[in-house]
Amino acid sequence: MKLNYFAILLISLISINSATSLFTHLFGNRVEKKVKKSKTRTKDGSGSWDSGFDCPEIQVAKGNGELKNEGTGIFYPKRLDQPVTQAEKLGWCFKMEKAPAGNLKEIMLQDGSTNNWCLQFRYMTSSFSYTNPTGNKYIEGWFTNDFGQAFRFRVLLPWKLIGWYIDDDEGKKICSFLNKYRTTANNAVLASKSSVKTECAKYMANKPLFDQSNGKAADLSKQSDELKAKLEVLKKSLQETQTQFDTAKKEADSFNAQAQEAQTKLKAAQEAENGQSSQLTQIKNTLQTTLSTGTANVSDTNKLKAEVDTNLSKFNSELDILTAEAPQRPVEIKAARAANEKLDSGAVTKSLSGIYS
Numbered sequence: 225m226k227l228n229y230f231a232i233l234l235i236s237l238i239s240i241n242s243a244t245s246l247f248t249h250l251f252g253n254r255v256e257k258k259v260k261k262s263k264t265r266t267k268d269g270s271g272s273w274d275s276g277f278d279c280p281e282i283q284v285a286k287g288n289g290e291l292k293n294e295g296t297g298i299f300y301p302k303r304l305d306q307p308v309t310q311a312e313k314l315g316w317c318f319k320m321e322k323a324p325a326g327n328l329k330e331i332m333l334q335d336g337s338t339n340n341w342c343l344q345f346r347y348m349t350s351s352f353s354y355t356n357p358t359g360n361k362y363i364e365g366w367f368t369n370d371f372g373q374a375f376r377f378r379v380l381l382p383w384k385l386i387g388w389y390i391d392d393d394e395g396k397k398i399c400s401f402l403n404k405y406r407t408t409a410n411n412a413v414l415a416s417k418s419s420v421k422t423e424c425a426k427y428m429a430n431k432p433l434f435d436q437s438n439g440k441a442a443d444l445s446k447q448s449d450e451l452k453a454k455l456e457v458l459k460k461s462l463q464e465t466q467t468q469f470d471t472a473k474k475e476a477d478s479f480n481a482q483a484q485e486a487q488t489k490l491k492a493a494q495e496a497e498n499g500q501s502s503q504l505t506q507i508k509n510t511l512q513t514t515l516s517t518g519t520a521n522v523s524d525t526n527k528l529k530a531e532v533d534t535n536l537s538k539f540n541s542e543l544d545i546l547t548a549e550a551p552q553r554p555v556e557i558k559a560a561r562a563a564n565e566k567l568d569s570g571a572v573t574k575s576l577s578g579i580y581s
Contacts, residue, residue, distance in 0.1 A: 247293040259420050269296075269382025271389055280360070281380040282318070284327040291378055294328035295320055295342070301377075301394065304401045311335035314409070314551075316402060325536030331367045331375050343367065345402075346550065346581055347410035349374070352402040354395035359383065361395055365402070370553060370580045380520035408510070416546035420560065420576060423542055427535035428567045434528040538565055552578070552580045 252438035269280040276298045283291040297318030315333070319341050324332045324341055324412045332341040362382040367375045383391040540561070547557050556578040563571030 228375070228504060246363060269380070269389070270383060270384075271298065271382050273301055273390070273394055276319075277382055277390060279318075279379050279381060280383075282324070282328060283378040284331070285376045286327050287376075288328075289372055289376075291376065292326060294326040295322065295324045297321075301398055301401075304398065304405075309335065310551075311340065311428045312343050313345075314549075315344045317342040324340075327375055329368050329480055330371075343377070344552075345405040346413050348402065348406035348410075352399045352406075354392070354399045356392055356395070361388075361390060363395065363402075368580055370578055372580070383466060410581050412550045413546065413579065416542055416549055417576050417579065417581060418548060420539060421573065422540035423535055424564055425570050427532065427539055427564060430531045430535055434525065434532050477546040481577060484547055498580070536564075546579065 251353070267276045267280060270279040277297045277300075278296075280296055281293040282297060283297045285291045295319040299316065300317045309317075311317055318332075319334065320339055320341050323329065323334075325559050330348055332343055334341055347367040347369055348365060349368045350366040352363055354363050355361060360383045362378050362380050364376070364378040367377055369375070380397065408502050443491065543557055543560060550557075556575045560572050560575040561571075563575060
């Protein structure tokens with residue numbers, strides 16, 4: 225009898241312990257929240273659409289490398305839909321207790337001196353997707369920074385054993401926000417850069433004509449010949465870059481790091497050629513009209529003066545718009561202004577290529 229009594233007691237204790245372990249595993253996070261109200265993060269994250277999602281891992285890989293956890297953070301989906309700060313209008317922002325590490329810091333920009341770090345919409349180079357696998361749901365996409373470096377990005381969404389913090393409709397809705405803002409931001413930057421280059425070409429064509437309006441058209445023809453020589457060099461460089469890009473495309477899919485870098489280089493070369501071509505066209509047109517006789521009169525000079533002033537004003541206005549779209553690149557904006565004053569279209573194009581779009 226004593227043996228049976230102790231056996232029953234032992235079995236009862238084991239059953240109670242197992243039940244306690246199961247309860248803790250299933251509902252431990254809820255119990256901890258009641259007991260430890262100061263706790264802000266669980267290993268699996270937490271949150272809601274209204275209060276924000278506390279994401280346990282933000283993973284990044286350079287090119288086709290292996291994804292690595294580089295940080296944790298909270299983002300607020302409501303503020304994706306209705307941004308409040310200027311930083312939120314330009315990017316996907318996370319509140320982070322620690323600054324991003326590793327490759328994550330190559331694509332995240334700090335909002336002033338706050339603990340908010342943002343992924344720029346203009347850096348997004350692919351559509352973002354939502355996945356609901358076994359375990360943490362996640363959102364994934366590609367970024368390319370201002371240095372032309374491509375990164376694969378994945379944020380793990382909060383997870384719990386029973387129920388969910390985020391449902392599939394909410395995950396897809398977040399991706400729809402990101403994809404809409406990606407398109408809008410890239411188009412805005414591309415449009416601004418295109419306008420800057422257009423006004424730059426007009427200014428650089430008309431400024432020398434105005435400065436030499438009392439001189440001979442032969443001097444301007446010489447400048448035109450010099451531009452033609454530069455254009456031929458650019459065309460050769462463009463062909464070489466196109467070959468490199470085609471090779472990279474054959475070796476991997478469109479998001480291969482090597483292909484991304486080649487595409488960035490190709491875009492820069494194309495922009496340089498377009499800038500020189502526009503400048504050459506402007507000079508040719510003006511030579512054929514206002515200075516066809518070899519010497520400009522007062523009326524021609526006044527007309528050129530008005531055009532130069534207008535060109536410069538529009539150039540600076542377009543750069544101001546670009547500054548608002550890419551406030552993190554003041555050095556490139558300043559360099560573009562200085563190069564325009566020096567009539568160096570190549571340097572203007574190079575400065576603009578340092579602003580990714």
